[in-house]
Amino acid sequence: MGVFTGLITGILFGIVLQRGRLCFNSAIRDLRMFKDNYLWKAVMLGIAVEALLFHFMAQVGWIHLNPKPFMPVGNIIGGLLFGFGMVLAGGCASGVTYRSGEGLTTAWLAAIFYGLFATASKSGFLKPVVDFLHGPAYKVETTGGLYVEGKTGPTIANTLHMNPWIPAIIFSALLLWYVFGTKTTERSGKGFNWVATGILVALVGGLGYYTSAHFGGRTYPLGITGGWISIFKTFTGGKLSWEGAEVLGIIIGAFIAAAASKEFKIRMPRNPKAYLQVLVGGAFLGIGAVTAGGCNIGHFFSGVPHLAWGSLLATVFFIIGNWTMAYWMYGRR
Amino acid sequence: MADVKVDKTLDVRGEVCPVPDVETKRALKKMESGQVLEVLIDYPLSKERIPANVQKEGHEVLAIEEIGNSEWRILIRKK
Numbered sequence: 550m551g552v553f554t555g556l557i558t559g560i561l562f563g564i565v566l567q568r569g570r571l572c573f574n575s576a577i578r579d580l581r582m583f584k585d586n587y588l589w590k591a592v593m594l595g596i597a598v599e600a601l602l603f604h605f606m607a608q609v610g611w612i613h614l615n616p617k618p619f620m621p622v623g624n625i626i627g628g629l630l631f632g633f634g635m636v637l638a639g640g641c642a643s644g645v646t647y648r649s650g651e652g653l654t655t656a657w658l659a660a661i662f663y664g665l666f667a668t669a670s671k672s673g674f675l676k677p678v679v680d681f682l683h684g685p686a687y688k689v690e691t692t693g694g695l696y697v698e699g700k701t702g703p704t705i706a707n708t709l710h711m712n713p714w715i716p717a718i719i720f721s722a723l724l725l726w727y728v729f730g731t732k733t734t735e736r737s738g739k740g741f742n743w744v745a746t747g748i749l750v751a752l753v754g755g756l757g758y759y760t761s762a763h764f765g766g767r768t769y770p771l772g773i774t775g776g777w778i779s780i781f782k783t784f785t786g787g788k789l790s791w792e793g794a795e796v797l798g799i800i801i802g803a804f805i806a807a808a809a810s811k812e813f814k815i816r817m818p819r820n821p822k823a824y825l826q827v828l829v830g831g832a833f834l835g836i837g838a839v840t841a842g843g844c845n846i847g848h849f850f851s852g853v854p855h856l857a858w859g860s861l862l863a864t865v866f867f868i869i870g871n872w873t874m875a876y877w878m879y880g881r882r
Numbered sequence: 883m884a885d886v887k888v889d890k891t892l893d894v895r896g897e898v899c900p901v902p903d904v905e906t907k908r909a910l911k912k913m914e915s916g917q918v919l920e921v922l923i924d925y926p927l928s929k930e931r932i933p934a935n936v937q938k939e940g941h942e943v944l945a946i947e948e949i950g951n952s953e954w955r956i957l958i959r960k961k
Contacts, residue, residue: 570927575899583903583935639898651926655898734938738930812926814952818896827898879904 554760555791559798562753562771563647566799567806569746570738572644573845574635577871582880587734587743592850594747595754597724599854602755603770604717607695612758614695614713615768616702616857620842623683624863627841628848631863632870634837635845636878638663638830639823642773642844645831646796650803652815655823659831664777666835671778675836682840697768705856716856739810754851757795765791770851773799774838841866886944886957889917895924895953902928903935906958910941913960918944921956929954 565571569591576588606612635641638659640648645663648656670679688700695713706713733743741749758770772792779793789797807813818824838844841863843852849867852860892909894902906921913919923929933943936958944957 570930572899572927575927575931578900579931582900583931584938585931585935587931587934644899653925654896734934736930736934738926740926740930812952814924816896816924818898819893823898823901879900 550764551761551766551791552789552794554764555794556798556801558753558757558760558771559795559800560802560805561756561798562643562750562795563650563799563802563804564806565741565746565749565753565802566643566647567651567803567812568741568810569743569750570740571746571750572648573641573849573867574639574644574871577868578636578875581872582875585734586731587736590728590733591743591746591750593724594728594744595751596850596854597721597728598748598751599754599770599850600717600721600724600856602751603758603854604695604714606755606758608714612762613693613697613768614701614704614855615697616704616855617769617842617848617852617859618686618688618702619857619859619862620683620686621859621862622685623840623842624848624859625866626682627837627839628863628866629837629870629873630833631837631841631844632867632872633874634663634830634833634835634870635867636830636871636874638827638834641846642834642838643799643846643850645827645834646773646777646799647803650800650813651807652804652813654815654817655827658824659827659834660777662828662831663774663834663838664781666832667774667839668778668781668835670836670839679836679840683842686842702855702857702859704858708858713856717854720856750850754854761791761795767791769847770854771795772843772847772851774835774844774847777835837870886918888920888957889913891920891922893922894928895922897925899925899927903932906932906936910936910939910958910960915960917960919958919960921958922949922953923956924953926952929956932956933958 579585776792776796779790848860
């Protein structure tokens, strides 16, 4: 049931990512490089909806909120490495995963290296280095309520001892005011528009939280890094986890969506140097995600709606890393 | 739109995101006003983003034609 619900969640996620062209690398970079906020707004709307949805789901007892721990050193160093990696790899964790399903050969290599280096960082030859880089991890004691019982990651609400709804509502209201109250870059095409993309991807996030908590043995919304690690561990006798099945589902869902809209094609760059670049990028993504304790989906898309300090900090450094590398690669002259 | 005289062709099929967008911007910068740039592309996100961004900069998008399975040809006239 864990694998099945993970797969279904992943397929839906893959369809939305492909039809919405929802790449976080593009969303972050375009904001600065092309002064284009189209995808950024889809992400911000998704996070605003998720913040309300997750707290609602916890309020009615479907889930308990389980934010990630705060690891200041790891969030910063890993965040930067991951930010560099997404530019080099031509996509973030979810980006290289869904584009693999569209037939992008550069994404295949980036995704494989991302998974391999994440596995090596988690439990292989890079583990000592990554353990050193990610420094101490802090959790707080909770008395239950909307949160899981016992220790969980610190959030704005549980460190300031306030009702979690207060920061969640203020945060969502600010984001909603931003996404609907400011000018959005125009875009026409066959895909979902940014409003549909943002709402649908948030609903998939809620589905993921519910199914992983009830069937997957893991209380958290969507994730990518842990899923790739699980897939690589099956080669050495590991069992495929909910998250591993979700990642496979993303590739399948993106393939179905791309094939149905005649956007599937095996794409190869003319200059083979691009392959080398994405391999380096994939390695940075893997090491960065494990050091930071999460990727753009685990931290940015799933952790920020909890208003978890670690996810907020990692996200800031994903953005700084992305802008720095994008400027160095494409912005100069 | 096939009868438009193309001054420069940019083939960015298969390139990593955002190389097609960046190369288009750079090619336009080097061209003379009124000249036409042809961009060959196979990446859906850039196919939608390039026309939006060049229009924002004041260039004219003459056509977006499908030339094959997930392959497009974008014609842009420099302002």
